[in-house]
Amino acid sequence: MTYTQIGILFVVTVVVLDLFVLRTRLVTRKGFWVAYAIVLFFQFVTNGLLTSLHVFTYADTAIIGNQPADDGPPPFFGQGRIFFQPFEDVLMGFSLCLLAMALWVFWGRRGVQRTPMSGPPIWRRSGRVPTAPTGTDSASPGRTGDSESTT
Amino acid sequence: MERLTYLGVLAFIFFGSAWLEIALRTRVFRRWKRLLLALSVPVVVFVIWDIWAIATGHWAIDPDRTLGVQLFGLLPIEELIFFLVVPLASILSLEAVRSVKGWPLGDEAPK
Numbered sequence: 001m002t003y004t005q006i007g008i009l010f011v012v013t014v015v016v017l018d019l020f021v022l023r024t025r026l027v028t029r030k031g032f033w034v035a036y037a038i039v040l041f042f043q044f045v046t047n048g049l050l051t052s053l054h055v056f057t058y059a060d061t062a063i064i065g066n067q068p069a070d071d072g073p074p075p076f077f078g079q080g081r082i083f084f085q086p087f088e089d090v091l092m093g094f095s096l097c098l099l100a101m102a103l104w105v106f107w108g109r110r111g112v113q114r115t116p117m118s119g120p121p122i123w124r125r126s127g128r129v130p131t132a133p134t135g136t137d138s139a140s141p142g143r144t145g146d147s148e149s150t151t
Numbered sequence: 152m153e154r155l156t157y158l159g160v161l162a163f164i165f166f167g168s169a170w171l172e173i174a175l176r177t178r179v180f181r182r183w184k185r186l187l188l189a190l191s192v193p194v195v196v197f198v199i200w201d202i203w204a205i206a207t208g209h210w211a212i213d214p215d216r217t218l219g220v221q222l223f224g225l226l227p228i229e230e231l232i233f234f235l236v237v238p239l240a241s242i243l244s245l246e247a248v249r250s251v252k253g254w255p256l257g258d259e260a261p262k
Contacts, residue, residue, distance in 0.1 A: 100238030108258030
């Protein structure tokens with residue numbers, strides 16, 4: 001199998017895991033897609049740098065595009081490349097990150113360190129209400145007695 | 152210095168996401184048992200894929216831009232670190248978005 005085929009297989013497998021095996025259904029959550037967009041941006045930057053420097057090189061027979069024969073960087077865009085990297089790397093990155101995030105949520109659902117929940121950002125004063133619907137601040141500043149000790 | 156190229160990028164990914172633990176109170180490192188459980192499966196699966204792909208010749212990693220420490224005689228140690236640091240960064244991003252936006256992810260405590 002080529003890198004292209006394995007990449008597609010991994011994406012399909014991990015999405016099936018997320019939806020039907022772990023039942024985390026992250027691909028239906030807005031929060032997942034926003035987080036993945038951030039990750040993808042940094043993948044384009046970091047992996048683009050590494051592929052343009054030839055830290056990673058790929059066999060012509062494994063990917064849609066082909067590896068340039070000379071020392072110059074691969075195409076910035078086109079010939080199967082996105083920001084220097086083969087688009088297959090996006091398939092690998094997506095399946096890697098979705099698998100990790102789905103397992104993180106899976107273990108939380110199973111009750112493994114479900115708490116302390118994340119948030120709020122340090123610029124918001126207090127009130128650990130992770131799913132506060134609206135408003136930038138909670139109405140209970142200075143609340144004490146949480147099981148955790150903030151530093 | 153050239154040998155630190157790949158490791159340097161990994162350090163950027165790590166520190167570029169780890170600050171979220173403090174600034175956005177993601178509490179991912181604090182929940183380290185859950186983190187280790189989440190990271191353990193992807194690192195094994197993707198390292199196996201990586202070793203197989205290098206052995207098959209799907210891709211290669213420049214020995215001049217890595218430390219030169221290789222696991223099983225062919226896998227640069229940076230690749231192992233990659234498959235720990237990148238899933239970690241993705242989990243930090245997920246919790247960072249939740250910290251700011253408050254959108255549920257399905258693991259909230261049942262009412």
